[in-house]
Amino acid sequence: MRALEGVVGAVEYPGRGLALGRDRDGNGFAAYWLTGRSPASKQRKLVVSDDEIVVQDVSGGSTDDLRHYTAAVRADGWIVVGNGTQVSELAEARRSGRDLQVALRDHAYEPDPPIRTPRIFATASTDGTGITIGSARSVPGAEDLVQHPSLYLSELPPATSVTISTYAGTAADVITSGTPELVTTGTAWTALADLIWNQLAPNLRVALFIAPLATPTFEAALIRHQD
Template sequence: MNADTIAAHNFEHHLQHNPYPGRGLVIGRSSVDETWLIIYWIMGRSANSRNRQFIAEGSTLRTEPVDAALVDDPSLIIYEAMLALPFLYLVSNGDQTRTIYEALKTGGSFDGALARREREPDAPHYTPRISGMLDLRRSPGAVTLNILKANPLDPTNTDRFTYRPATPIPGFGFGLTTYQGEGNPLPSFSGDPLLLPCTGSAEAVLDTYWNALNEDNRISLAVKQISAQDGTSKILLRNRFTA
C-alpha cells in the first residue's frame, strides 16, 4: 500500500470508526503550504472529563474547566497541552508537557525528562502519557514521539517507547492516541505511531479531524500551525462545551 492508502486506512479505522481512541496527537506537514501542523484533541465520558475546554494564549494551549465549581479532581484533566521554546514545539496529554519544557530550557533532553515520569495513576485504565516534540532548529525539521504505558504483566511498572520517524512528506503526519478503543478497562494504544493525513490548510485539517471524532465523546480539538521559515505559530481550536 502507498502512503495515501495507509494514512486513509489508519484515519478511518482508528479515528473515524472508533468511538473512543481517547486523547490524541499528530505532528505533520500541511499539503498546501510551507507549514507544520501539531494536532491535539481530548475526549471524555465522565462528567469530570467533559467539564473542560481548550484555551489558547500565544503559543500555549491549555485546558480549563468550563465550570470550576464542578471540578472533582483537576490533577489529570487541567494542564498545558502545548508549550514552545525557540524552534522547539511540545505537545502532550498531561502535565509532562511542563516537565519536558523545563528540562529542555535548562539543557536537558526530551527522553531524560520523560524518564522521570510514569503512566497516569488512574487504575484500572492506567492511561498512557503521550508526548511529542517538533524540532525546527535544523531543516526540514524532526519529529519525536513518546508513549509511557502500563506494563501488561504488572501495571505498577511503566513501559517506555520513544519514536523518531523520518520527516514526513507534506500532507502526512505521525500520531499517537491513548487508547485502542472502548473496553473495561480501556485498552492502551498498541504498536508504532500511526501514519495519518494532514491534507489541506490548518482550517481544513481542524474540520477533518473534528468531524472524524465520535460526536458523543469529543470535547476539544486544536491545530497549531507553525511556519517552517521563521517558527511563528498560531493556534486554531474548537470546543464542544462552552461556559
C-alpha cells in the same frame, strides 16, 4: 499508511490524541484533541495564549491535574504537545537541552488505576524537523511496570505525520494505547480541524486545537469545542 482522519475515526473512544507533521503543502502543524465519558471530563475548554494552550475547567469546580493541564508549550524554535503535567516538564527538559526520548523515562502512566492512562507527547522544531513522539504506558500483562515506546524522525515529507492516542477501544471498554503511528495527511492543515473533529463521536468529543508550527505564537491556532 493510514490517513490521520481514518485513524481517529477507527476508534470510538481515543481519550486524548495528538498529531504532529506536515500537511499536503509541506506546512508543519500540531494537533491535539480531547474526548470524555464523564460529566466532569466534558466540562473543559482550551484556552490559548501566545506560548501555551491550556485545558481548563468550565464547571467552576476544583481543578484536577489529570483533566486540567497545559497541553502545548512553544518557545523560540520548538513546540511540545501532550496530555498532562509532563508537557511543562518536558518543555523544561527541552530548554535545558535534554534528549526528550531520555527525559520521557522520568515519567510513568497516570495514577488512575485500573485504567493507567498513558502519558503521551510529541515535540518538533518549528521548521517541522526533529520530531519525537512517544508515551509512558503500562506494560500489557504486567500493568504495574512502565514502558516508553517512542519514535524519532529527523524530518517528514509533505503529507506525512505521526500520531498517538491514549486509548484504542470504546467508551464501555477502555483499552489503553500510547503507541506512535506514521500516517498520511493529504489536505491543508486548516482543513484538518474539521476532518478530525467530525471523526470524533459527538457524544464524547470535548475540544480540539490545530496550530501551524511556523508562526511565532499560538494566535493562528484553530479551536473546536463541544456544542
